[in-house]
Amino acid sequence: MKHLPRVHLNGLRAVEAVGRCGSLSAAAEELGVSVGAVSQQVIKTEAQLGAAIFERTGRGIRPTTLGRQFIERLGIGFQTLDTAVAMTRHDTDSVLTISVAPVFASKWLVPRLTRYTRAHPETKLRLEAAIGLAHPDSTDIDLAIRVGEGNWPGVKVEHLLPQEVFPVCAPSIAKALETPEDVLTAPIIRDANSNIEWDVWLKPLGLDERDLAEGDTFTDAALCLDAAIAGQGVMLAWHTLAHDALRAGQLVAPFRERATTRFSYWLITSQNRPEPARVRDFKVWLRDEIAQMMAE
Structure with a gap:
């Protein structure tokens, strides 16, 4: 040298x-x-x-x-x-740093983390709620979970779950929804920042988003969910957003039809450094939780 x-x-x-x-x-x-x-x-x-x-x-x-x-x-x-x-930092560091979108964190991941910490008491979790993807090679992020098409460059990407959407509403509103056509007359809760249109679910059923009724608009999916629980209308939701509210009976999914979007959930890690055991353990736990949710 x-x-x-x-x-x-x-x-x-x-x-x-x-x-x-x-x-x-x-x-x-x-x-x-x-x-x-x-x-x-x-x-x-x-x-x-x-x-x-x-x-x-x-x-x-x-x-x-x-x-x-x-x-x-x-x-x-x-x-x-x-x-x-x-290699030296990640072999000895007991902290697992995970980057997730805020809505996914609050509505699905955080309520389940107690089960992970009980199974892995040796690992301390550090959760970063963020929308943009932080590159694992230039930050201290061990693992990121994001929704997209899986085409992020320079990282290791693993498919986790396809994103399916379906209408949900409070039980009181569901009483008037006997067929998918009835959605057209119900108040609609809209997410102003969503990149998923109602037509994804409506078009395969021969319906058109332009025929939907008016309703309230929010700029956050979590707020839309809260509005639906409060009985303000019908929203287009997905599994990780609405699952716990559905299981608790706060919401119902009045129709069997599901629509697969072009998006999925992805696990994102470094493609250049060795994967620590705690990252592998978290991936296994996460997939088990996803499988349990889908089975329910």
């Missing part, structure tokens, strides 16, 4: 981040420093190397021919270092 003393490690890290992220601003955000600091590190590193790694254009910064080869090797090197450090 006779060449490494020529440059500072922080400078190499800045160069690799800019090359991988594609811009100074994106690299600065990842590294948690200012754009000016990243720029200075890149300039200083190029001076120490005696070679231009980037060329500056009116549209930004891009690697030179030498820079592309250099950044590729740097990426391999930093990934190897990261994996080595992760």
Whole structure:
């Protein structure tokens, strides 16, 4: 390693981040420093190397021919270092950090975690409720659970559960719903931020979302569920959202028909570092809980 003393490690890290992220601003955000600091590190590193790694254009910064080869090797090197450090941390760390969407956490996961902690008292859970996906290789996230199409790049993705949707409502409203056509005359609870349209369930039955009645609109699925429990109308729900309320009799699903969306639940972990035993244990427990829910 006779060449490494020529440059500072922080400078190499800045160069690799800019090359991988594609811009100074994106690299600065990842590294948690200012754009000016990243720029200075890149300039200083190029001076120490005696070679231009980037060329500056009116549209930004891009690697030179030498820079592309250099950044590729740097990426391999930093990934190897990261994996080595992760091995020591994750082999001894007893904390399992899980990132989940807030609605999934509050309406399904958290009420079941007591069973997990009883089975695995040696593991301490740390739950992060977030919508955006935090990359497990650049954060302390051990495992993420997300709904989507499973096409997240640079991570290990495992299918957990397809997302099926179906109408739910309070028992008092269900009395007037004898056939799917009756939904058209019932007050409808809508989630303004949902990417699932009522037509996903209606179209296969020969019905049209445009014929639905008016109703209340909320910007959160959990609030929609609370409104449905309160008897304000019919909402389009899914298993992990409505299961506990259905089991408790707070809601009913008046029809047998289910509609599969293009989305599913996915388990997301690092594809670069070894998977700790506590992550494997949580996956097994989670799949068992999902199977139990579906059986019920």
